[in-house]
Amino acid sequence: MFQLQLVCPGCNNFVAVSGITDFDTCQNCGKHVNVSSVINDKMFGIMDRQKYMNGFLSGGIEQPGGANAYKLVYSSMQPYCEECGNVIDEQTAFEAIDSGKTYTCPKCSHKMPVRAADKLLKEFHPKAVGVLNDSYGIDKKSLDTTKDEMLVCKCMTCGAGLELTVDTKRTIKCNYCDNENYLPDSIWTKLHPNKEVQPLFMLLDLNESDIKASVDYFINVTALNIISRHFDNFTRQYFERPFVSESLLTWIKLFISAKNNEQISFNMDITKCHKFFYENLLLGLDSHPAALKEVTSEYGIGMPIELQSALAGDKDESVRLSLAKNQGLHKNTIKKLQSDSSIAVQTEAKKLKTGIFSRIFG
16 A cells, blocks of 8 residues: 655645656646656665565655655555545455456445556566556546536636646646636636545565565665564554455464574564564454464464463364464463364374473474
């Protein structure tokens, strides 16, 4: 999800970017704003844009100062209706793009444009499938001004009619008297209504190796200005509105099983990120999706004993069975699983070692 504002070089007002495009139009003065140069050359700086977008991160980037200023808010999340906030599941989002029809929210009937991946989107990210809520999507024609929809106003000098379209500049020359007319705000805002910063949802088709490369990138590359809060921000947002998808579960599996690279001076402490994730998972554990608990149970390293104990007592057998496959459990957790009511959980837990033998062989 992106929300992006750029500063217009003509009037220094912020422009709400409405799509992934080469140029957008300033709502205030009508000047073209170079969007592609910012998102391609400045927005991600020295960071690898693909690995950055392939990860589950949330945060913001702001560059103050004149014509080069911009504000970006981003997050890895499920798309949602910009009007009512209703969550759009992953499959429905893909279907909306594949259908070639404007997405209509089933809850409030709000319409959002869809845009299948074209050359520009592929250049931005080669695994982009499309974008929801991009104003350059398939319903762009409905936003264009046709001859039947033309606005007409009078020349301020001779009174002749001036034909206006969305491409009309703020100043327009009269075809009869050649005098320049500066369009008043009431006319200009009809042609270019002020836009709020709307979210753009880019859908990516990733595989496990793409996501693993992203996890490794943030742990091992020291030249980054990335810090732990990008991970923590996502964790906080995720538990406010949990969801499950194949890509998310892959990320969590790789993320919670990752270890700090002790051979280099890494830029973040992954164990602190794990701790924050586990603390949030433990809150309201019973209400979280079983698939999330299963992945955490099996692959989580350094889980606090409180979380281990809670997972070992989970009502879902699949969660307890997944926990029994974890090689880093406390001996009390192992004993609890070995006396589980499920024979399958008992059998799996009895493969785990406790005491001195777990330290020597385990």
